[in-house]
Amino acid sequence: MTRLFAAEWSRLFGRRVTLVTLVLIAVLLALLTFGFTLTRSEPTPDEIAIARENAVSAAAIWDRNVEHCGNVLSGLETAEPNEQFPTSCDYGPRPTPESLLDYGFSFHRQWPTLFYTAAIVLALAGFVLGASFIGVEWSSGGMANLLLWVPRRGAVLGAKLLAALAGMGLVSVVYLAVWTGAFMAVAAGNGTVSQMTAPEFGSLVLTGVRVVLLALGGTALGFSIASLGRHTSTALGVGMAYLLIYELGALVLFSVVQTDDYSQKFRLAPYLSAWLTKRFVFDMDKPKPGTVATAGFSGSWQQGGLVLAAVVLVVVALAFFSMRRRDAR
Template sequence: MTPLLRAEWSRLFSRRVTLVTLVLIATLLAFLTFGFTLTRSSPTADEISTAGKRAEAAAVIYDRNVALCEAVQSGTETAPPGVNFPRGCDYGARPTADSMLDFGFSFARQWPALFTTAAIVLTVAGFVLGASFVGVEWSSGGMLNLLLWAPRRGTVLAGKLIAACAGVALVSVVYLTAWTGAFVAVDAVNDTVSVMGFADWMSLLITAVRVALLAMAGTALGFAIASMGRHTSTALGVGIAYLLVYELGAIILFQVIGGVDYSAKYRLSSWVSAWLNKSHTFESTSASCTDTGCTPAETVLSGSWQQAGLVLALVVAVLLAGAFTSMRRRDTN
């Protein structure tokens, strides 16, 4: 198994598609870093003071709205007629002096969004790399030649899967390290008012682990679909069809008909959001008031990151089981 893993590891990083993917994500990092560098500016003392005053006033209104929403949601208070509250009383982050500065870049404020972007990039890259890594082997006949040397089909497929996932994990760690370092450098040059403590850095580190695991899951999904279809294009076609027909189609459909999007809990994007953001509300009704009375807001279903991890792991496990079963059946037919 060790010689096989070593050979597959070398093959992964010597492939042209891997090198092109690494160049593309590195180029994306360079462009984003350069773009945020263009917004570099140092707030003056007067601007910081004004932002602080605005934040204090906005925080009072924010706290009042959240308290009223929670009271209406629990049924202890009646909302004014015509008032609608957001799902889960989600008014976003509480206003701060940093958030009231309309220019510049704040890593402390924007790193969750930056890591979400990194997660999308790495997961898509992992899906493509995993699919092409095994798909090309089947379509070119390389898999059959390899099985002449190592006829244990399950071991061969497992070696390729481990090499692909380990390679994407390494790329994710290096990429996230460079990603974080680049934007921290931009933030330091900007000299913004943001300050991150130990708890913030620990949250960032845990999120980075989630991003890396999600990229590995994407790799395994692409690998499994391409292995069952014996071609890279099979995985790419299934992935694109799923995103366009099911994910995007369901969103457009429920936006057109209105009401609660009951398909959210059946979409992988919802569970990915829960995995990255620690929780996600899939179904809820908004509090509303009419002349006859008020209906309190009600959360129908919400998911935690633990539930999201279980769902994503189950999807990956099912597809990988299909890939290995397909591999064994080809051995007996």
């Protein structure tokens, strides 16, 4: 198993598809960094003063809303018939002068969006790399030849999957480290990095872990679908069909009929959003006017992670089951 893994690891990083993918995500990083560098600026004293004044009034309104919503939730106050409340009285972070400043690039304010962008890039890259890594083996006859020398089907497929996951994990960690360092360097001149507290840096690290795990999930999914179809195009076709027909099709359909999206709980996009952003409220669970709803377990990052992990594990299990049942041709 160790020799198989070492051989597959070398083959993974010796493939042109891997090298091209690494170059593409590096170019994307360079372009985004350059773009944010152009927007880097520092607020003027007048802008800071205005933001401080606005933050005082905005924070007072935020406090009143949170208190009123909490009282309605606990039954101490009665809401107006058409009064709107967010789920679990979540009005977002309390307004601060920095959050009200509309200037250039702020690492403190924009790092979550940067990490969500990295998650999409890495998950798609992992899906393509995983699919091509095993798909080419099947379509070229390399898998059949390998099984003649090493007839342990589960061990062979497992070694290839572990190599793909380890390689994508390494790429994701390095990419995120360079990504974060680059944008910290861009923001170094405006002091928005030093505004972050220890808990916020902890949240950054945990978000990075979720991004890496999502990339690994995408890699395993692409690998397994391509193994089931014995071709790279199978995984790419299934992925494109799912995104365009099921995910995008549902969004278009329910936006046209202008009603609650009943398909949300049966699509992966909401759980993906919950996994990355730590919360997602389904349309069916949103509070009605004059009421305060509690999301509970629905739409949490734990639920998102469980659903995504279950889907990946089922597809991987099917790939291994299919490998054991079929003859190599």
